[in-house]
Amino acid sequence: MTAVVDKRSDSEVKKEKKGPAKKKKPKLLNKFDKTIKAELDAAEKLRKKGKSEEALQAFTELLRSYPQSPRAKYGKAQSEDDLAEKMRSNEILQTAISTYGEVADMPNPTADLVKLALKRQANRQQFLGHIKRSVMTLQKLVDRYPDDISIKNELGVGYLLLGDNNNAMNVYEEVLVLAPNDGFAKVHYGFILKAKNQIAESIPYLKEGLLSGDPGTDDGRFYFHLGDALQRMGDQEAYTWYELGHKRGHFASVWQRSLYNVNGLKAQPWWTTKETGYTELVKTLERNWKLIRDEGLAVMDKERGIFLPEDENLREKGDWGQFTLWQQGRRTDKSCKHVPKTCALFEKFPESTGCKRGQIKYSIMHPGTHVWPHTGPTNCRLRMHLGLVIPKQGCRIRCANDTREWKEGKVIIFDDSFEHEVWQDANSYRLIFIVDVWHPELTPHQRRTLSPI
Template identity: 25%
Template sequence: MSTAISETQSNDGLARLLQESEDCRLRGRTTEAERLLGKALTQWPDSLEAAMRLAQLALDRQDFGRAIELLQEACQRNPDEPQAALDLAVVHLNTGNPQAAVAVLEASLARTPEFCNGWLLLGQVREALGDELGALTAWYQAITRARRAGWWTDESTTPPQLLDAVLHAVDRLRRGRRQLFFGCYDDLRQTYGASELRRVDRALTGHLREWDSTPSDPRQRPKFLFFPDLPSSPYHDPFLQPWAPQLRAAFPDMRQEALDLIRQECALPNFIDFKPGDRVENVLTGEGPQPAWEAFFFYRHGKRFDENHARCPKTSAVLESIELCRIADQAPEVCFSVLRPGTHIMPHHGVTNTRLVMHLPLIVPPDCALNLVDAGEHHWKEGELVMFDDTFKHEAWNRSTSTRIILLMDCWSPYLTPVEKQAVKRLVETISGLQQADRMPNADDRMAAPQ
């Protein structure tokens, strides 16, 4: 009780000094205001507000050295409060020291990467220093982080004092996206050599439509990114994955955990996240009483479903022991895929051939199949792995009267090198980050991020 009272009195004392100093400032008694703030800072050295007010008074009388000293101390005592770092960077800029401003911002953003204003200013300073790629990288962070949080999507969500800077950043990203995309894995090129990234470069220039990267096989049509020079085949040997034997050996445990879930009759979400206006019949049809494609997700778009892992601990342990394709907001995608009786998944294409799809059939009634169009049907057999390239047109069906369950997971193409996997991960995250920003609601043409 006495400690709480003491803390309350202490806070009241600080608040009183801050108010008194503000009253003095408003009456033009700046010397007295500074004295009171100095007293407050002596008694409460961690007070960010006292330090920043005192720094502002020092700036008002053009004592830049004192302002820098105060803000540096504030940053050291409050490393997770990025506004002090931003103010310090601005003072460095105004005193002709942009390199110091960059150093302050970079150190602060390493601790508080969600501070969009810091990224925005860092982009401006880097641009002024001639570091074009560094500026684009900072602006990418600023715009994508802000828009994921619902900010800077249009003029109503952008503070007026930032509007011109935000518009400039969006415009520069639109015009500089090629440099940004190549730059996101440039350090790998410097480390491993240009020849190790040749195929990634070729995939990127194809994505940018600098050449026609349409696959020669008319059955293969990636919806997002085609990586050339990989073996082009609908089906692939699952044991090209070094962890395939481990996955197959886990079949009995995974099957039992899937059976337990079905017996509990727990509600499962649809595998496809249908949106208002979507025509379900374009995705699912069938003669069953309630055609449905459902999923018990372990990972979805890279997000881990901890509760589901806890409910199936043996399956979880195996998944966490093997290489998963990890791409922010994209992968892994791992689930018990549940196809209800009489359901037909209509023909469709996947997004990229840098990832393949692995199936471990767990519960397979008769008359169930995966069909890669014009490449042949595959009739699942319980416990037998199958791996395929889902950028080839494919469909699946369950024409039985029982539920079919498989472990479905995406995985890296085994034909990619470790360095290529790193580069593709960065490239996809950068491209999709900009696309996500552009999909934010209420964004008008001026505020739209580049595709």
């Protein structure tokens, strides 16, 4: 677990609610710029009307006449930024990023102007995927204005985007020394503690941060991780927070808590084959279950280390391994060499092999394993489980409030965006085959354009 990063596409539900923030109007004009305010205002008026080319020309001419004007330099950067968006040009955007950076080096810019320029520079660097440069820009701002909490908070997010949780943690610890009640710092600090598996320690920070109502805290991911932390501590208060997250529009329901969603899809924990429409795929799996089982068992016997341990910190205890054949709609040729007949079965089922938000894999679970209650990341897929080697007693799966068992040679289908939990209390291993498929109500366009997860 690293950054609090949002990958939702335009076709997905994204409800960000920010608390009311009373801000003073920033002071953008220094002493000199006040003397040319009318000319600056005229150029800015063009920009606000969407006339980015004319605004760029106007601010460029102002800089020719008044090369010492920080506000004209900032206006030029904004106009280039606007033009880059209009033309969809990363080259122009790179020019805008450089110009934003030049604002800080102008003679006597106001503090507010420098902060706006460098924050936007960092934001645009992040947009282009230049995360390290963005962090350097924010660090420059922090060095210049060490008492500005908002900049430190943004720097912490930058480190999280880099996957550098340790430096992010240091930043938020500094913030909480300066501002012990800062809700933004608290939720992010709690998130980092949870990522470090300091579950009990994370809870008060996540809880107090959410209760603060500070801008940037009302985010589904924080409700998600607070509830998960409480569940792992055996505290039923988790469902109070899930309910609140649902009421705030972050979760489809208390049970269905995926964060990367397409609105309006049919939602139920368990599905029949007929309801999915994927009858041929299910028939193929059940007809060939022994072939799939035998190839999997041969891999288990011959190839040590090919079943990799579950690595998402979902187990309370036990041993759970997976051998993946398709991931995010891509075939893993190295894996398929070991189970060629199994992989060949899927050639005519793009609803599975093309599911960029899922996997096709073997899953082995040994006795004494308990998988925490958890939800998958998206409502865009359904998950099929084909029983291969199932002990007579002791293995069960709960999805929402309905608990079922596997049977050898039979497929069960559930929506893993709903809370589910697994117990393996048998006296021998359980082997199943997992096949993710696109949610049947997704259009062909959505299947093509949704981002991988």
